[in-house]
Amino acid sequence: xxxxxxxxxxxxxxxxxxxxxxxxxxxxxxxxxxxxxxxxxxxxxxxxxxxxxxxxxxxxxxxxxxxxxxxxxxxxxxxxxxxxxxxxxxxxxxxxxxxxxxxxxxxxxxxxxxxxxxxxxxxxxxx
Amino acid sequence: xxxxxxxxxxxxxxxxxxxxxxxxxxxxxxxxxxxxxxxxxxxxxxxxxxxxxxxxxxxxxxxxxxxxxxxxxxxxxxxxxx
Numbered sequence: 001x002x003x004x005x006x007x008x009x010x011x012x013x014x015x016x017x018x019x020x021x022x023x024x025x026x027x028x029x030x031x032x033x034x035x036x037x038x039x040x041x042x043x044x045x046x047x048x049x050x051x052x053x054x055x056x057x058x059x060x061x062x063x064x065x066x067x068x069x070x071x072x073x074x075x076x077x078x079x080x081x082x083x084x085x086x087x088x089x090x091x092x093x094x095x096x097x098x099x100x101x102x103x104x105x106x107x108x109x110x111x112x113x114x115x116x117x118x119x120x121x122x123x124x125x126x127x
Numbered sequence: 128x129x130x131x132x133x134x135x136x137x138x139x140x141x142x143x144x145x146x147x148x149x150x151x152x153x154x155x156x157x158x159x160x161x162x163x164x165x166x167x168x169x170x171x172x173x174x175x176x177x178x179x180x181x182x183x184x185x186x187x188x189x190x191x192x193x194x195x196x197x198x199x200x201x202x203x204x205x206x207x208x209x
Contacts, residue, residue: 029147029148030148032148032151032152033147033148033152033179035155036148036151036152036154036155036156036183036187037151037182037183037186038155038187039153049174077148077149079150081152081155081156
C-alpha cells in the first residue's frame with residue numbers, strides 16, 4: 001500500500017469528525033508539512049473522521065466552525081503535495097456515508113491494510 | 128552569517144503573514160522551480176519558521192545558507208542542492 005518512493009513514511013489517523021471542528025485541520029497541516037519534507041504520507045479517517053471528507057461539509061466548516069478557511073483549503077493543501085486520504089467501510093457505515101458522499105480521490109482500505117500500513121510506517125500519529 | 132557575505136537570491140518567495148505550514152509547503156514547491164545551485168530567499172513572519180526551515184533543509188538535503196531577522200520578517204536563504 002505504501003508506494004515506497006520515499007525513505008520515510010508517516011501514517012496519520014483522524015478519529016474526530018464534524019462535531020469537533022477544532023480537531024479537524026491539524027492532521028492536514030502536519031501531513032502537508034510532512035509531504036513537503038518529502039515523506040510519504042497517508043491520513044486514515046476512522047470512527048467519526050470520514051465526516052470531515054463529506055462533499056457537503058468541506059466548503060462549509062473549518063477548524064473555527066463556519067468562520068475562517070474551510071476544510072477544503074486544508075485538504076487540498078495536503079493532497080496537492082501527494083498526501084493520500086484513506087477510509088474503511090465500517091466507519092462509513094457508522095456515519096451513514098458511502099464513498100460517493102465524499103470528495104474525489106478518497107481511497108477505500110480495510111483493517112488488514114491499515115495494520116500493514118501501521119507496522120511498515122516510520123511513525124503512526126493518531127488524533 | 129553577515130549580510131555582506133550572503134549570496135544574492137535567484138528568487139524571492141514572500142510568505143509574510145502566512146501561518147504554519149504554508150512557508151514550508153510553499154518553499155518545497157518553489158525550490159523545485161529553481162535549478163540546482165540557485166538560491167531561494169524565503170520571507171516569513173511565522174514564528175516557527177527558523178526551526179522549521181532547519182528541519183526541512185536537513186531532511187530534504189537542501190542547503191540552508193542563513194537565517195536573519197529584520198524587523199518582524201525572517202529572511203531564509205536556501206540553495207537548491209538536489
